[in-house]
Amino acid sequence: xxxxxxxxxxxxxxxxxxxxxxxxxxxxxxxxxxxxxxxxxxxxxxxxxxxxxxxxxxxxxxxxxxxxxxxxxxxxxxxxxxxxxxxxxxxxxxxxxxxxxxxxxxxxxxxxxxxxxxxxxxxxxxxxxxxxxxxxxxxxxxxxxxxxxxxxxxxxxxxxxxxxxxxxxxxxxxxxxxxxxxxxxxxxxxxxxxxxxxxxxxxxxxxxxxxxxxxxxxxxxxxxxxxxxxxxxxxxxxxxxxxxxxxxxxxxxxxxxxxxxxxxxxxxxxxxxxxxxxxxxxxxxxxxxxxxxxxxxxxxxxxxxxxxxxxxxxxxxxxxxxxxxxxxxxxxxxxxxxxxxxxxxxxxxxxxxxxxxxxxxxxxxxxxxxxxxxxxxxxxxxxxxxxxxxxxxxxxxxxxxxxxxxxxxxxxxxxxxxxxxxxxxxxxxxxxxxxxxxxxxxxxxxxxxxxxxxxxxxxxxxxxxxxxxxxxxxxxxxxxxxxxxxxxxxxxxxxxxxxxxxxxxxxxxxxxxxxxxxxxxxxxxxxxxxxxxxxxxxxxxxxxxxxxxxxxxxxxxxxxxxxxxxxxxxxxxxxxxxxxxxxxxxxxxxxxxxxxxxxxxxxxxxxxxxxxxxxxxxxxx
Ligand code: ADP
Numbered sequence: 239x240x241x242x243x244x245x246x247x248x249x250x251x252x253x254x255x256x257x258x259x260x261x262x263x264x265x266x267x268x269x270x271x272x273x274x275x276x277x278x279x280x281x282x283x284x285x286x287x288x289x290x291x292x293x294x295x296x297x298x299x300x301x302x303x304x305x306x307x308x309x310x311x312x313x314x315x316x317x318x319x320x321x322x323x324x325x326x327x328x329x330x331x332x333x334x335x336x337x338x339x340x341x342x343x344x345x346x347x348x349x350x351x352x353x354x355x356x357x358x359x360x361x362x363x364x365x366x367x368x369x370x371x372x373x374x375x376x377x378x379x380x381x382x383x384x385x386x387x388x389x390x391x392x393x394x395x396x397x398x399x400x401x402x403x404x405x406x407x408x409x410x411x412x413x414x415x416x417x418x419x420x421x422x423x424x425x426x427x428x429x430x431x432x433x434x435x436x437x438x439x440x441x442x443x444x445x446x447x448x449x450x451x452x453x454x455x456x457x458x459x460x461x462x463x464x465x466x467x468x469x470x471x472x473x474x475x476x477x478x479x480x481x482x483x484x485x486x487x488x489x490x491x492x493x494x495x496x497x498x499x500x501x502x503x504x505x506x507x508x509x510x511x512x513x514x515x516x517x518x519x520x521x522x523x524x525x526x527x528x529x530x531x532x533x534x535x536x537x538x539x540x541x542x543x544x545x546x547x548x549x550x551x552x553x554x555x556x557x558x559x560x561x562x563x564x565x566x567x568x569x570x571x572x573x574x575x576x577x578x579x580x581x582x583x584x585x586x587x588x589x590x591x592x593x594x595x596x597x598x599x600x601x602x603x604x605x606x607x608x609x610x611x612x613x614x615x616x617x618x619x620x621x622x623x624x625x626x627x628x629x630x631x632x633x634x635x636x637x638x639x640x641x642x643x644x645x646x647x648x649x650x651x652x653x654x655x656x657x658x659x660x661x662x663x664x665x666x667x668x669x670x671x672x673x674x675x676x677x678x679x680x681x682x683x684x685x686x687x688x689x690x691x692x693x694x695x696x697x698x699x700x701x702x703x704x705x706x707x708x709x710x711x712x713x714x715x716x717x718x719x720x721x722x723x724x725x726x727x728x729x730x731x732x733x734x735x736x737x738x739x740x741x742x743x744x745x746x747x748x749x750x751x752x753x754x755x756x757x758x759x760x761x762x763x764x765x766x767x768x769x770x771x772x773x774x775x776x777x778x779x780x781x782x783x784x785x786x787x788x789x790x791x792x793x794x795x796x797x798x799x800x801x802x803x804x805x806x807x808x809x810x811x812x813x814x815x816x817x818x819x820x821x822x823x824x825x826x827x828x829x830x831x832x833x834x835x836x837x838x839x840x841x842x843x844x845x846x847x848x849x850x851x852x853x854x855x856x857x858x859x
Pocket of ligand 1 (some may be wrong): 813822
């Protein structure tokens, strides 16, 4: 649009000026080769940051900061060519209140045709759009940040116009659908990527979204290469004032890996379920934060419970135990809860009395307490197995051993008495052959007696009949006695023990003697002839420690954990030729445990062993 903006014929110069002054836009008229500022209304003066003193000055003098910006050139171009110029959101540096700043304008440079009275020029009409530009930039920045954030989380975004069906989506969404970021797909093309079998899910979700406003589905899609992926879409519908759905905005993510993990988990859970079923294992799972306990069907059976009654630790578990096993089982649980002591391991045998069926069952329970990074326990899981039948067999076997040992005790005692009688006689007559033979016989009888007493102790332990008879005694005196008893058998070794001043302790003297005896006879048995065996007593923290150290074959770390178990014997090259039943250390450990003490071993293979026990000075027996 070109028009002659010289003072129109029917408009006086004055009226034109006043019209300009009142115009709601910024206007200036520049004339002549120097683009002298002929007119400038108050709006444009304000924009320029100048006052009326600029009138009559060439443009670059009135607005010197404009030099170096493209506008002078543009104005001259309009002036010489007579072609108008339109600028949109043009960036201009201006000095307002002596401060240079950047501002944005939409403007027109309109050529003015020269006449006889006045030269041609350019009319400048401008509106400032700085605020709009800056706020749009902010919005664009925010959108860009949001886009980057959603891209970073792996989410694709989409915006579907529900009226036209046009869809706009982020590059990530295209990639999730197995397409190139730049590929333009329509809504229906996107839908075609969904596996046909899953399409009803999408359609149902879409219909539902149009009613509820919420869009959600998880379906499979097929990429071009045939790969099947899982996607999850979440969206919201925007409704117009009339309640008609306008747009659907949302995100889509690839959840193939999540699904895979879930799938694997379900499969392994299923396998575990089958395995526990086959082994008739019951399972328990306790949430230690809320103390919520879950027992499966089999676990309930082992506690003689109906299938659906609720369970908890105190009333179902503890009260379901045989009263004689309650304390030890509760202790086993507390032990497992103490990470420092047990590393969360739980392994115990107990009897249950059926809550509803009143039946007695033997149960072996094994479990694990789970701790978080702060070592706070949060879950206790495990399995229970019915061992009633094994236990009954074992008890029968025990009874048999107890009976047999008992029956053997009497003839052995009289045999020993006879031999001691004969020994006294042989000493008298000085028959060295007889003396030697009888001494050897006595040693063998002692060994046999120890063995039989071991069996008797074991069966007493198993049936819970091994009770302590505590007295106060001097530990040093007891050790000396045991050492003296062992000297005849252990002539091959040098046993050293330095008896110090009395150390008084309350414990079952005979049984503690039995433990020391077991340590010494093992030391003799598992170390070469002519080596030393050292016995020491020391006071520790709130108790005392007795240790027996040998220079024998030693014990591998993996065996050290087991040698205190019943019937456990190390079976390898190093122990070839040593006979035994693997009950000595088991009984010793039980005796020390009954005293609330601790038993242990320090050893390295081939480098001897130190067996020790610690007893509290003032035990609560
Ligand atoms: P037994 O000696 O009858 O086999 P124990 O219960 O006394 O049974 O010992 C269990 C196992 O511990 C032994 O079989 C042996 O392998 C190992 N053991 C015990 N004491 C020692 C020791 N002083 N040195 C090396 N190994 C030992």
